[in-house]
Amino acid sequence: MYEDEKSTVPAAWNDPARNAMDQMLENMKNFKASATSGQFTVSPAAGEDLLRVIRMLREWLTGGNQRTLDQKPMLGGSYGARAMAPFVQQVASDQQGFLTQLTRLSDVLSDAESGVRQAMANYRQNEHAVAGTFRK
Numbered sequence: 001m002y003e004d005e006k007s008t009v010p011a012a013w014n015d016p017a018r019n020a021m022d023q024m025l026e027n028m029k030n031f032k033a034s035a036t037s038g039q040f041t042v043s044p045a046a047g048e049d050l051l052r053v054i055r056m057l058r059e060w061l062t063g064g065n066q067r068t069l070d071q072k073p074m075l076g077g078s079y080g081a082r083a084m085a086p087f088v089q090q091v092a093s094d095q096q097g098f099l100t101q102l103t104r105l106s107d108v109l110s111d112a113e114s115g116v117r118q119a120m121a122n123y124r125q126n127e128h129a130v131a132g133t134f135r136k
Contacts, residue, residue, distance in 0.1 A: 021101050021108075028111035035115040041123035042116060050116045058109050061102060 034040060042050070075081035075088070091098065 021104050024108050025104065025111075028108045028115065032111045032115040032118070035118035035122065038122050038125075040119055041126055042119035043123055044120055047116050047120035047123070051113060054109050054113050054116070058106065061106055061109075 075085050094100070
């Protein structure tokens, strides 16, 4: 874990990976809230493309493909390889590790999907309202 000796923030809060994921979670909550309040729209075609990517990422996350990352890597038999293997495994699976952050990503995807669906509904409502002005 990165620690900045000059920082007054406790070490647990001074983790760049955790801070980045926290920021992404916050951004997705804001994205969802903005869509819910009608601040933006997404066309059906663009929305379906976004939802397809979200589904693909969610399938990868739940498919167990990343579980190979928490195994001790086979780096060879040299002293350096034997010394590094446990640390490589730890980087992937400890509390600040890559796999831990991937697990948190599922929360981001849920908010992203909700936001895209709402933005698509906003688009349909706007299209309907605009179309109604031309019928009169």
